[in-house]
Amino acid sequence: MSEGSSSAANLCEYLEASAQRFGDRVAVVDPDGSSVTYRQLNGRADRIAGFLLARGLQPGDRVGLVQPKSVTGVCAIFGILKARCAYVPIDSSAPAARIRSILGNCHVRAVFASLGCAGVAADVETAKTVVVTGTSTGQGSPGLPPGAVSWEKVLEHEPGRALPASRHRDDVAYILYTSGSTGIPKGVTLTHENALSFVDWCTSVFNPDEHDRFSSHAPFHFDLSILDLYLPLKHGSTLYLISEELGKNPAKMAAFIALNQLTVWYSTPSILSLLAEFGNLKQYDYSHLRLVLFAGEVFPVKHLRNITAHWPFPVYFNLYGPTETNVCTFARIPTPIPPDRTQPYPIGWPCSHCAALVVDDAKVPVPKGEEGLLYISGSSVFKGYWGQTGENPAFFERDGQRWYNTGDVVKEDPADGFIYVGRRDRMVKRRGYRIELGDIESALYRHQQISEAAVVAIPDADAGVKIHAYVATVHDPAPSIVDLKVFCSKALPAYMSPDAFLFRDSLPRTSTDKVDYQKLQKESAASQSQTK
Amino acid sequence: MSDPSTDQIKEEMRQYILNEFLPGEKASNLHDDTPLRSSGIIDSVGLLRMIDFIESRYTIQVDAHEAGVENFDRIEDMATFIQNKRRAGA
Numbered sequence: 001m002s003e004g005s006s007s008a009a010n011l012c013e014y015l016e017a018s019a020q021r022f023g024d025r026v027a028v029v030d031p032d033g034s035s036v037t038y039r040q041l042n043g044r045a046d047r048i049a050g051f052l053l054a055r056g057l058q059p060g061d062r063v064g065l066v067q068p069k070s071v072t073g074v075c076a077i078f079g080i081l082k083a084r085c086a087y088v089p090i091d092s093s094a095p096a097a098r099i100r101s102i103l104g105n106c107h108v109r110a111v112f113a114s115l116g117c118a119g120v121a122a123d124v125e126t127a128k129t130v131v132v133t134g135t136s137t138g139q140g141s142p143g144l145p146p147g148a149v150s151w152e153k154v155l156e157h158e159p160g161r162a163l164p165a166s167r168h169r170d171d172v173a174y175i176l177y178t179s180g181s182t183g184i185p186k187g188v189t190l191t192h193e194n195a196l197s198f199v200d201w202c203t204s205v206f207n208p209d210e211h212d213r214f215s216s217h218a219p220f221h222f223d224l225s226i227l228d229l230y231l232p233l234k235h236g237s238t239l240y241l242i243s244e245e246l247g248k249n250p251a252k253m254a255a256f257i258a259l260n261q262l263t264v265w266y267s268t269p270s271i272l273s274l275l276a277e278f279g280n281l282k283q284y285d286y287s288h289l290r291l292v293l294f295a296g297e298v299f300p301v302k303h304l305r306n307i308t309a310h311w312p313f314p315v316y317f318n319l320y321g322p323t324e325t326n327v328c329t330f331a332r333i334p335t336p337i338p339p340d341r342t343q344p345y346p347i348g349w350p351c352s353h354c355a356a357l358v359v360d361d362a363k364v365p366v367p368k369g370e371e372g373l374l375y376i377s378g379s380s381v382f383k384g385y386w387g388q389t390g391e392n393p394a395f396f397e398r399d400g401q402r403w404y405n406t407g408d409v410v411k412e413d414p415a416d417g418f419i420y421v422g423r424r425d426r427m428v429k430r431r432g433y434r435i436e437l438g439d440i441e442s443a444l445y446r447h448q449q450i451s452e453a454a455v456v457a458i459p460d461a462d463a464g465v466k467i468h469a470y471v472a473t474v475h476d477p478a479p480s481i482v483d484l485k486v487f488c489s490k491a492l493p494a495y496m497s498p499d500a501f502l503f504r505d506s507l508p509r510t511s512t513d514k515v516d517y518q519k520l521q522k523e524s525a526a527s528q529s530q531t532k
Numbered sequence: 533m534s535d536p537s538t539d540q541i542k543e544e545m546r547q548y549i550l551n552e553f554l555p556g557e558k559a560s561n562l563h564d565d566t567p568l569r570s571s572g573i574i575d576s577v578g579l580l581r582m583i584d585f586i587e588s589r590y591t592i593q594v595d596a597h598e599a600g601v602e603n604f605d606r607i608e609d610m611a612t613f614i615q616n617k618r619r620a621g622a
Contacts (some may be wrong), residue, residue, distance in 0.1 A: 248576035251596050270577075278580050431577075481557035482566060482573065489572020497572060500555045 010167040010192050012081040014199070014234035015042055022210055022236035029260075030071040031243035038236065041075060043159070048079020050160030051149075055129045057109050059084035059162060060172060064103050064111035066090045066121060069219060069241050072133045072151060074229065076112045077174075077220070081192075084162035085109075086172040088187075089220035093244065094493050096120045098185065102177050103127060106187055106386045118145050169193040175386050176223055176323050178434050179496070181426065183442025187386030188223075188323045197353040197379035198326045199230045204352065205317075205330070206264070206291060210236035213260060213288075217242045217267040222432070223323040224295060227266055237264075247271070254279030261288040265314075268432030269299035270464070276306040286311050295319035295327065296432025297464060298344050298420060305337040312336065320347035320420070322406050323434070324394075326380045328354040329418055347410070348417040354378035356418065357403055358410060363396055371421055374410045375403040426517075428457040428465050433495045440469065440498060443491040447484070449473045452507045454515045455498065458524045468524045469498035472506050535618070541590070541611040548585060549607070553578055564608040569601050579604060586610070592617040 008014055018027070019042035029035040036044070052063070063080045065087050067073055073089075080087040090102050092114055099117060103124040110129035111121035118132045122145045130148040144150060173192045177185040208214075214232040216239050218224035232239045240260055246252055254275055257265065265272075272294055275281065292307075292314045299318065308316065316333040331348025350356045358372035359365050366372035375396075381404050384392050394405045409421040426437040437455040444453035452472035460466045473479065479487075481501045488497040502524075508516040536544070542564060550557055553574055568574045574582065582604070583594045592614060603613040 249596060249599075250580065274577065274580065278584070480561040481554050482561050482571075485554065485573045486571045494572060494575050497575070502556065 008196055008234075009169050010081065010084075010164075010171065011173055011195055011199075011230055012045065012078050012161075013164075013167075014230055015045065015078050018233055018236045025210060025236055026238045027233060028071050028074050029238060029240045031069065031241050031246060034071065035238075036071050036075070038233075041071075041078065041233075044075040044155060045078035045082055046159035046161055047155050047157045048076055049082035049162070051154045051157040052079065052083040052085060052110060052129075053160050053162070054157065055110065057083055057085055057129075059166070061085045061109040062088050062106045062175065064088045064090060064108040064113070064121060064124075064127070065220065066092045066099055066103075066111060066117040067114035067133050068092055069216070069243055070133070071241070073112070073220060074239075074241075076131075076133070077229065081173060082161040084167065084171055086174055086189075088175045088177075089225070090177070091219060091221050091493060092117050095490055097491075098493070100124060102185055102187070105177075105185070106175055115143065118148055122146075122148065167192075169196065176221060178323055179427075179436040179439045181436040181438035183439050185439075188382050189384060189386045190326075190382050194326065194380050194382060195226055195230060198226065198351075199234060201327075201351045201353050201380075202227055202231045203234065206231070206293075208232065208235045208237050208264065212237035212263045214239050214264045215242060215257065215262050215266060216240060217247050217265075217271060218432075219244065222296075223326060224266060224268070224432070226326060227293070232264075250274045250278040251280060254281055254284060257289070258284035258286055263288050264291045264293070265289060266293040266295070268296040269294050269303065270297065270431040272307045273300070273303035276303060276310055279310075281310040287313065289314045291315055291317070293317045293319055295321070297429040300461065300464070301337065301341055301344055302461075304333070304345070305339075305341075308333075308335045308337055318345055318347060320418075321376070321380075322408075324382045324404055325354065325376045325378070325406065327351060328376045328378065328380065328406075329356065331417060344420070346413060346416040346419045350376075350378075351380075353380050355401070357398070358412060358418075363398075368412050368414070371409055371411045373424075374406045374408045374418065376406060377401040377403045428467070430463075430465055430467070430495050433493075435467070435496050437467070440467070440488075440492065440496055443488065443496075444469060444471060444484075446491060447479070447487055449475050449479050452504075452515075454507050454517060454520055456517060456521045456524050458521065458528055460528065463499075466499045466524075466528060467496075468500045468502060468520075470502050470504055470507055470520050472504050478503060536590075538611045538615050541614050542607050544589070545586075545607050545610050548582070549574070552581070562607070564611075565606050567605050568607075569605045574604075586614060590614050590618060592621060 019038040023039035026035045027038045027041045063085050099120050107126040111127045112131045113121040121130045132148050133151045169192050175187040175189050177187050180186040216228040318331045319327040321328040329347045331346050355377050357375040410418040440455045441453045450471050451474045454470045457465045484501050508519045510516045
């Protein structure tokens with residue numbers, strides 16, 4: 001296989017090729033310290049595929065993955081792909097209602113779940129097969145739900161896989177659910193082609209080999225995991241899975257990176273900021289680290305300067321792209337960061353698998369240097385949202401290409417490429433996660449005492465954004481802020497919980513009787529500047 | 533710093549938590565035994581910032597293995613933990 005351009009028609013062919021070339025090398029290290037070689041990983045994936053096929057799963061069927069990050073999860077992903085099914089990774093710590101709604105939305109035929117999530121999975125009508133993956137080591141646990149299959153049983157199954165000749169680059173490989181503006185998560189449906197073209201681009205720019213040791217910080221339901229999973233396994237490198245618990249503990253993570261001599265780090269800027277602030281990085285040797293990649297949100301320059309001062313040697317890249325396109329533009333960040341720089345770095349130029357277009361509201365390209373909406377075309381761009389019928393309004397046709405509206409406003413700098421300016425809709429980023437403010441409002445409206453809810457986001461130098469929820473309530477006494485916080489933590493993923501609640505008798509309205517978000521936004525911005 | 537009593541530590545922690553995580557909330561709604569971590573009021577990043585505050589305010593060192601819910605879920609547990617640390621370090 002020539003480097004850079006891949007003849008793989010399916011993501012599992014990366015693993016199959018590496019199992020041939022690097023069979024005895026360590027492929028993946030579990031958060032508990034155990035590991036699998038390439039040969040073992042490929043063998044287990046074959047058995048999982050054999051099991052799924054024996055259960056009657058058909059090409060294109062969806063299979064849920066609801067469990068903490070582990071080697072078993074990686075085995076399951078490749079087993080699912082080898083059966084020509086698509087995997088649907090879901091945050092196992094999300095509220096049960098959210099997990100159920102995602103599994104139900106894409107009609108999963110099977111689910112791999114931790115013991116704690118197996119009950120939720122078994123509730124989903126279409127999920128005829130539930131595999132309980134037990135602990136991170138794959139040890140079986142007592143108390144399986146009725147009809148559920150243990151992980152050990154699956155691994156005892158005869159190997160099998162869909163015929164390689166039947167594999168197609170247009171097969172759906174995975175569905176990643178993101179926050180939806182109406183409160184229902186949207187399933188971004190991505191094909192093997194989408195991922196392969198991105199991973200092959202990564203090969204050409206980052207040039208990894210079998211001696212690299214990659215971090216996997218992002219959870220599998222987050223699109224940063226596509227680079228984490230497939231780039232190292234394509235090249236025979238070793239992938240170190242970072243558990244959710246470790247990933248939130250900068251002091252332990254700092255030691256982990258040094259101890260395992262990781263060579264490639266990829267995460268959101270938030271995590272790098274935490275490492276610089278709380279990791280006590282001075283006490284360790286990071287001379288093995290050669291690449292630091294970040295994506296998912298704007299990196300405040302203050303924090304970027306901080307991490308590059310601690311880690312002066314690696315090469316830094318800003319990778320940009322919504323889940324719908326994966327990474328579509330990139331910029332190398334020159335270090336050291338000048339002491340007087342305050343402007344965030346650009347998102348750079350399109351990757352080789354993408355093209356970019358900046359247009360006005362009438363979809364007419366703007367003159368170079370003027371602000372406009374960024375549209376992307378290319379082989380990594382998704383086909384659509386799961387279950388969506390009709391033409392997707394986020395696309396338009398031009399020059400025989402299909403262009404996707406990222407919703408991001410940018411302007412082009414002749415030297416540095418695209419510069420991110422902001423958004424015009426109600427989507428914000430926090431810790432790299434996309435949040436539709438309407439999604440939070442939908443959750444608040446489910447509170448029995450809330451009659452009106454409006455959520456606004458305001459910029460914050462430290463946190464990126466602060467989210468303020470304005471509510472009007474009925475029935476005295478009004479719920480306390482403690483009550484509302486606790487309610488949100490049960491109804492929403494943690495990163496979506498508002499930072500502040502503000503009570504109003506009623507919400508301000510515009511002349512057309514819509515919530516006056518601009519007025520609330522101004523009130524929040526004023527209160528924020530007072531407390532600073 | 534003069535030695536604060538356990539009650540003083542509780543009040544200082546209550547004020548800190550109200551300011552940082554529950555702006556606008558009445559002090560009377562944040563009890564000594566209100567769950568903070570397990571209820572989602574303080575997330576993992578909030579915990580890091582709070583420990584940073586506690587370390588500098590009470591001149592103690594919080595080890596990573598001590599930062600779990602057994603010490604940091606409720607104001608009363610935090611106050612006890614801080615007092616024990618201060619006494620052990622004295």
